[in-house]
Amino acid sequence: MCADTATKKDHEEGTRREFLNLAAGAFGAIGTAAVVWPFVDSMNPAADTLALASTEVDLTPIQEGQSITVMWRGKPVFIRHRTKAEIKAAEEVPVNALRDKEEDKDRVQKPEWLVMVGVCTHLGCVPLGQKESETKGEYGGWVCPCHGSHYDTSGRIRKGPAPKNLSVPEYAFLTDTSIRIG
Amino acid sequence: MAGGQREKFDNPVVEWVDSRLPVFTLMQKEYGVFPTPRNFNYFWNFGAIAMFMLVTMIVTGITLAMQYTADTTLAFNSVEGIMRDVNYGWLIRYIHMNGASFFFIAVYIHIFRGMYYGSYKQPRELLWILGVVIFLLMMATAFMGYVLPWGQMSYWGATVITNLFSAIPLVGDDIVTLLWGGFSVDNPTLKRFFALHYLLPFVIFAVVFLHVWALHVTGSNNPTGVEPKGKQDTLPFHPYYTMKDTFGLIVFVIIYAAFVFFMPNALGHPDNYIPADPLVTPAHIVPEWYFLPFYAILRAITFDIGIPFTDIALIEAKLGGVIAMFGAIVLLLIMPWLDTHPVRSARYRPWYKKALLVFVFGVVVLGYAGSQPADKVYWQTCIGSEAACSASDDHHGVATDTAHTGDDHAKPEKAPMVLKFDNTMLAQIFTIYYYVFFLVILPLLSRKEKALPIPKSLHEAVLAKAKASAAK
Numbered sequence: 001m002c003a004d005t006a007t008k009k010d011h012e013e014g015t016r017r018e019f020l021n022l023a024a025g026a027f028g029a030i031g032t033a034a035v036v037w038p039f040v041d042s043m044n045p046a047a048d049t050l051a052l053a054s055t056e057v058d059l060t061p062i063q064e065g066q067s068i069t070v071m072w073r074g075k076p077v078f079i080r081h082r083t084k085a086e087i088k089a090a091e092e093v094p095v096n097a098l099r100d101k102e103e104d105k106d107r108v109q110k111p112e113w114l115v116m117v118g119v120c121t122h123l124g125c126v127p128l129g130q131k132e133s134e135t136k137g138e139y140g141g142w143v144c145p146c147h148g149s150h151y152d153t154s155g156r157i158r159k160g161p162a163p164k165n166l167s168v169p170e171y172a173f174l175t176d177t178s179i180r181i182g
Numbered sequence: 183m184a185g186g187q188r189e190k191f192d193n194p195v196v197e198w199v200d201s202r203l204p205v206f207t208l209m210q211k212e213y214g215v216f217p218t219p220r221n222f223n224y225f226w227n228f229g230a231i232a233m234f235m236l237v238t239m240i241v242t243g244i245t246l247a248m249q250y251t252a253d254t255t256l257a258f259n260s261v262e263g264i265m266r267d268v269n270y271g272w273l274i275r276y277i278h279m280n281g282a283s284f285f286f287i288a289v290y291i292h293i294f295r296g297m298y299y300g301s302y303k304q305p306r307e308l309l310w311i312l313g314v315v316i317f318l319l320m321m322a323t324a325f326m327g328y329v330l331p332w333g334q335m336s337y338w339g340a341t342v343i344t345n346l347f348s349a350i351p352l353v354g355d356d357i358v359t360l361l362w363g364g365f366s367v368d369n370p371t372l373k374r375f376f377a378l379h380y381l382l383p384f385v386i387f388a389v390v391f392l393h394v395w396a397l398h399v400t401g402s403n404n405p406t407g408v409e410p411k412g413k414q415d416t417l418p419f420h421p422y423y424t425m426k427d428t429f430g431l432i433v434f435v436i437i438y439a440a441f442v443f444f445m446p447n448a449l450g451h452p453d454n455y456i457p458a459d460p461l462v463t464p465a466h467i468v469p470e471w472y473f474l475p476f477y478a479i480l481r482a483i484t485f486d487i488g489i490p491f492t493d494i495a496l497i498e499a500k501l502g503g504v505i506a507m508f509g510a511i512v513l514l515l516i517m518p519w520l521d522t523h524p525v526r527s528a529r530y531r532p533w534y535k536k537a538l539l540v541f542v543f544g545v546v547v548l549g550y551a552g553s554q555p556a557d558k559v560y561w562q563t564c565i566g567s568e569a570a571c572s573a574s575d576d577h578h579g580v581a582t583d584t585a586h587t588g589d590d591h592a593k594p595e596k597a598p599m600v601l602k603f604d605n606t607m608l609a610q611i612f613t614i615y616y617y618v619f620f621l622v623i624l625p626l627l628s629r630k631e632k633a634l635p636i637p638k639s640l641h642e643a644v645l646a647k648a649k650a651s652a653a654k
Binding site: 044046145162163 | 367484500557
């Protein structure tokens with residue numbers, strides 16, 4: 001056998017057999033990973049799903065104090081034309097008192113238009129508060145019916161199990177009264 | 183099973199097969215003469231019943247798959263088509279739908295049997311672990327199956343459960359996108375759930391095979407927890423237990439059939455007959471009943487776990503809930519090492535017996551808590567003036583989750599104090615007991631509990647019982 005005839009020095013540095021085992025094992029592992037990856041990645045969003053990634057919205061019909069919900073990437077996006085009182089309430093909250101510390105001005109491009117993904121950051125339900133008839137929770141914004149997370153007039157988490165504020169998608173004002181989300 | 187030790191069969195065809203592949207010898211050895219403790223009670227039926235349910239689910243499932251379409255635009259209608267147009271489609275679907283519930287009933291009783299009589303203890307630890315693996319696979323399969331009809335509960339249940347994975351630090355969101363195959367639960371999600379829902383039962387079947395194999399190595403436990411010592415302690419499996427299992431199975435199937443034919447939707451949720459709508463969340467999302475205790479544990483963690491007196495949260499409430507829920511199953515997995523008491527059966531362990539029965543009660547209460555809205559108030563009282571309290575109540579459009587959420591200082595102070603006991607607190611109490619039972623009571627009893635005298639042998643236990651009833 002190799003090991004019997006090898007010198008002592010060979011043993012200290014490892015035998016040829018050990019080297020071959022290690023090299024073959026490493027090669028096998030990399031090869032396996034290379035084969036597995038296409039199968040795993042095939043489950044990620046496909047090109048057609050990614051292609052549907054932007055939505056344009058006309059804001060003219062939305063009166064002050066009204067909200068609309070549009071679909072973007074299969075999710076509801078809340079667009080609210082905020083009232084003066086709501087903007088004031090959102091701006092006056094001391095940031096240190098918030099769970100997810102964010103100034104109102106960092107969440108809007110124009111203070112009267114609040115655009116955010118209407119998916120509760122807890123477990124993904126759609127919060128209530130879009131319609132006139134719906135409850136707006138303790139902070140006058142939105143409230144999630146599933147596990148009782150309350151959001152304020154800036155969509156920031158104030159109470160309940162959700163860890164984060166309602167997320168603000170990437171969007172841009174195309175004109176003064178229309179936006180493109182995504 | 184070696185050919186040489188084989189006994190010859192009289193039937194020439196059987197003999198021809200068996201001498202080439204000894205399947206008949208195997209069946210004879212494992213299910214014919216297999217020595218089985220003579221003192222089984224009816225709790226020992228539920229393994230066989232669970233096996234029957236697995237086969238029922240596979241047969242009805244394959245038949246349904248021939249009619250079902252996994253596409254978000256067609257799925258709901260294809261299920262309605264099965265209900266209305268396919269010959270006996272209603273029957274096959276109701277058998278499958280209620281079959282999931284009855285499979286879980288059988289398995290929950292089977293797990294309770296194992297816990298009560300100490301079947302998880304040495305040398306059956308691996309047998310127990312394989313059982314917990316089957317339970318986990320069943321939960322995954324049932325969850326994905328519930329998504330397939332693409333009703334409101336399907337869609338929102340899938341949304342809530344897949345979002346659990348977003349709680350994982352750093353990679354959570356990428357994992358959720360990978361699970362969905364998009365940016366929300368959608369067509370790719372439905373298709374992969376169907377593929378996996380079809381695959382997993384066969385994986386379960388394979389693990390059941392290992393589970394039964396391990397069982398036939400150690401042999402069955404029995405109500406006394408005393409190992410059989412010889413022939414006088416056992417009976418051949420056939421005809422004694424084939425008959426007892428058949429009897430139990432018939433009783434079980436009668437109840438099952440009553441549900442299928444007379445109240446097929448009693449265990450389901452009416453919202454799932456509304457097609458899925460990504461824009462409208464049902465007022466109250468509830469999972470199927472067999473997930474409710476775990477769902478209650480998930481919702482019980484409403485507070486961040488962090489460094490006291492700072493805002494630094496080490497584990498956010500959401501992640502905490504997910505850890506608590508999966509932890510509840512991990513505890514089952516390691517139960518053989520948490521309870522190391524030398525006596526198996528709860529019959530001879532008065533303290534363990536009480537703690538276990540309270541545990542079962544706790545799981546049932548958790549199930550109830552899981553079925554109710556998180557903010558449901560069971561009891562409340564006012565400290566201060568009554569009028570002020572009711573005024574502050576009206577203020578809350580939707581009742582609050584709990585007082586534990588940790589950022590009450592953001593709220594304007596109100597004079598009257600409302601003391602209340604709500605659903606979240608109920609779930610928290612029994613979640614604590616769930617964990618205390620495994621992590622404190624079991625190790626403690628392992629060291630301190632003094633067991634009652636156990637019978638020297640099964641034979642003796644059976645005879646003593648017979649003598650006692652004769653004396654009456």
